[in-house]
Amino acid sequence: MTEEIIIAGFGGQGVLSMGKILAYSGIMQDMEVSWMPSYGPEMRGGTANVTVIISDERVSSPILNQFDSAIILNQQSMDKFESKVKPGGVLLYDGNGITRHPERKDIKIFRVDAAEEAARLSTTKTFNMIVLGGFLKIKDVVKMENVIKGIKKSLPERHHHLIKVNEEAIKRGMEIVYPVKN
Amino acid sequence: MRELRLMKGNEAIAEAAIRAGADAYFGYPITPQSEVLEYLMAEQPMERTGMVVLQAESEIAAINMVYGAAATGKRVLTSSSSPGISLKQEGISYIAGAELPCLIVNVVRGGPGLGTIQPSQADYFQSTKGGGHGDYRLLVLAPASVQEMSDFVKLGFELAFKYRNPVLILSDGVIGQMMEKVELFEQQPRVTTFDPAWTVTGKPKERERNIATSLDLDPYRQEKHNYKLQAKYKAMEENEVRFEEFDCKDAEYLIVAYGSSARISQKAVQLARAKGIKAGLFRPITLFPFPKQEISALASQVKGILSVEMSAGQMIEDIQLAAAGKVNVQHFGRYGGVIPAPDEVLEALELLISGGSK
Structure with a gap:
């Protein structure tokens, strides 16, 4: 099993930390992982993206331009990455701020309105965990118990009281994600 | 643990x-x-x-x-x-x-x-x-x-x-x-x-002081020093050559790459194998000393070598010296901070196989 994932959105949305938690969860499940961010000036208020690979074999290239799954959180990323999903692959997106919805017919499209949900729950910082929950519902690449371990490993100890909130956000994401007919 | x-x-x-x-x-x-x-x-x-x-x-x-x-x-x-x-x-x-x-x-x-x-x-x-x-x-x-x-x-x-x-x-x-x-x-x-x-830790009574320097104005002593170096x-x-091979045993075409290019090229080799191309990857781990003998041996086995490096072609010179004209060696790279994707490397390999060059 190898899952090649791109997570893309605005800097500040928690794209990189979502990827980190996913990668750490993979390690907790005894798998091989890589986490390769875009870095540089483009991250300042611009777009941020990270390629996460989770595999039961040694990961070859951390750099890819075809993905099994794309998690897309803004319009620029939709324009850039919709075409990079492998046929039969998964595109998960948050509808907030999306003006042109995905159009491909040969991939599975899902939507999780995490920004709206996070605002409704008054926990905007758990936005990325709601998205992650949505993703894990579609692709159970890592088990929930290992995700919790992954969060624990990713967060410094002074933030460990937030694990519960994050866990709930993941579960909420699992509930509100839905397939889009295409 | x-x-x-x-x-x-x-x-x-x-x-x-x-x-x-x-x-x-x-x-x-x-x-x-x-x-x-x-x-x-x-x-x-x-x-x-x-x-x-x-x-x-x-x-x-x-x-x-x-x-x-x-x-x-x-x-x-x-x-x-x-x-x-x-x-x-x-x-x-x-x-x-x-x-x-x-x-x-x-x-x-x-x-x-x-x-x-x-x-x-x-x-x-x-x-x-x-x-x-x-x-x-x-x-x-x-x-x-x-x-x-x-x-x-x-x-x-x-x-x-x-x-x-x-x-x-x-x-x-x-x-x-x-x-x-x-x-x-x-x-x-x-x-x-x-x-x-x-x-250089201070002068003990029993010996002369040690001096750390790269200067010796006497050319004959400097030459002797150079011989020693x-x-x-x-x-x-002779002793420190290190390298790693992937799918080289039956390879007809070889990619040579180090560092992140080797990772990208490994994926390209997998994609090539899936298409029925007998490709292999040779990854030098030491760049000096360069694995000359190993590349020379593989140059006798394969029909072509692709050097992949995020440069305009630097390591290719060492590969060409090692291959000594036995086989066609071509370079593929992206420059100035652009990272090639695995399918670009595969494309370059297919170009090499078809006898073309960029």
Whole structure:
């Protein structure tokens, strides 16, 4: 099993930390992982993206331009990455701020309105965990118990009281994600 | 007990330096390797092992601090990225001339000049052919994973002291910035005894003082010194060649690549194999000494070699020398901070197979 994932959105949305938690969860499940961010000036208020690979074999290239799954959180990323999903692959997106919805017919499209949900729950910082929950519902690449371990490993100890909130956000994401007919 | 962590390549360098029992790190920040210094500052190794970490006023100051500390027999390292490494070249040449051990890390970015902050491999010539002035070589290790970033710090110090020569870890922005699973090695004690044959630790009554210098104005003595250096580089060529092969046994076409390009090329080999192309990957781990004999042997076996490097074609010259005209060797690369994707490498390989070139 190898899952090649791109997570893309605005800097500040928690794209990189979502990827980190996913990668750490993979390690907790005894798998091989890589986490390769875009870095540089483009991250300042611009777009941020990270390629996460989770595999039961040694990961070859951390750099890819075809993905099994794309998690897309803004319009620029939709324009850039919709075409990079492998046929039969998964595109998960948050509808907030999306003006042109995905159009491909040969991939599975899902939507999780995490920004709206996070605002409704008054926990905007758990936005990325709601998205992650949505993703894990579609692709159970890592088990929930290992995700919790992954969060624990990713967060410094002074933030460990937030694990519960994050866990709930993941579960909420699992509930509100839905397939889009295409 | 295995200690697994998810770390950036740069963080792995820093943690490994503490664990390898380094006495000091001197550096100056530059993207994409600033996490080395950041990690060390946050980790406070003075508390853990007594290791000194100092942000120098410049790269030139940092390398000369390394020179001074290395002369006393201490385990010292510095790290930087391309423009900063260029600034260090005078000091590196002096350290090589004075035959002192140290570890230098270059997390390469696009050039020339200040260039970009994105990954590149265009410092191959500088790393393997000297870099500074004079006839000298660095022993160059090219990690292709975060694990190797950690492992090569330990190995690098061992080799530096074995040969009393600077060792360079030639990495790039991909390996520096990405996170992977790392199994950390156990804390090594800091060494407290120093070789009286060369370390500058004060003059005891029973012998003359040791002098660390690269200056000798007598050309005949300087020539003798150069003979000694050359013998050392030859010994490295005989004993220290390291490499890794993927699917080379039955390969009809060979990709040669190091560092992050090797990772990308490994995926390209998988894609090629899926299409029925018998491709293999040869990954030099030491760039000096270069695995000449192994490439020469493979050049007799395969129908074509593709050198993949994020440069305009530097390592290809060493491959061509090793292949000695036995087979067609072509280069594929992206420049200035652009990273090629695996399917671009596959395309270049297919072009080579069809007899075309770019």
